[in-house]
Amino acid sequence: MTLFIQQVVNGLILGGSYTLIALGLTMIYGILYIANFAHGPIYMFGAFVSYFQLTRYGFGFFPSMLISMVVIAALGVLIERLAFRPLRTAPHANGFIAALGLFFILMVEEIFKTITRINQEGTTILLVEQNVRMALQVSNEGFVLETGRIVFADESQALLNNPKIKEAYLGG
Numbered sequence: 001m002t003l004f005i006q007q008v009v010n011g012l013i014l015g016g017s018y019t020l021i022a023l024g025l026t027m028i029y030g031i032l033y034i035a036n037f038a039h040g041p042i043y044m045f046g047a048f049v050s051y052f053q054l055t056r057y058g059f060g061f062f063p064s065m066l067i068s069m070v071v072i073a074a075l076g077v078l079i080e081r082l083a084f085r086p087l088r089t090a091p092h093a094n095g096f097i098a099a100l101g102l103f104f105i106l107m108v109e110e111i112f113k114t115i116t117r118i119n120q121e122g123t124t125i126l127l128v129e130q131n132v133r134m135a136l137q138v139s140n141e142g143f144v145l146e147t148g149r150i151v152f153a154d155e156s157q158a159l160l161n162n163p164k165i166k167e168a169y170l171g172g
Helices: 002-032 039-055 061-087 092-120 132-138 156-161 163-169
Strands: 141-146 149-155
Touching (some): 039 092, 061 092, 132 156, 132 163, 149 156
Antiparallel strands (some): 141 149
């Protein structure tokens, strides 16, 4: 019975998270007429801010959430001023393109910065990534899989300098 109750609570929490993201997307599109595809990475960045406030700085749960809200609100204002406000009078396609670009900038750069920081603290990370260059730059060792088999395995710097890897995965 306790497992059932825990799963119900997990479902409510996950559903609430999805609802917050959906409401945010709906409000932004309804007001600015720009689909902010960076909404998910911003939400994730807020989760990382809360996580670091809890684990590294020892804040309690509620202060961490409040700090995260302030940081994400400031980030949202910054994004609106720099990326979306100049595009208000432009065709809608420009806003979509800016939102997609912002998504990739926030998502990829922040994730790799966080992975690098966590790895430098001594935590082992299993990273499965299609961006070979960035993955090898932040890792100690690398494995290249093709059709489920390991075809290359070495230290990351050796893989970055391997001519076969360069030709096949790094664009020459």
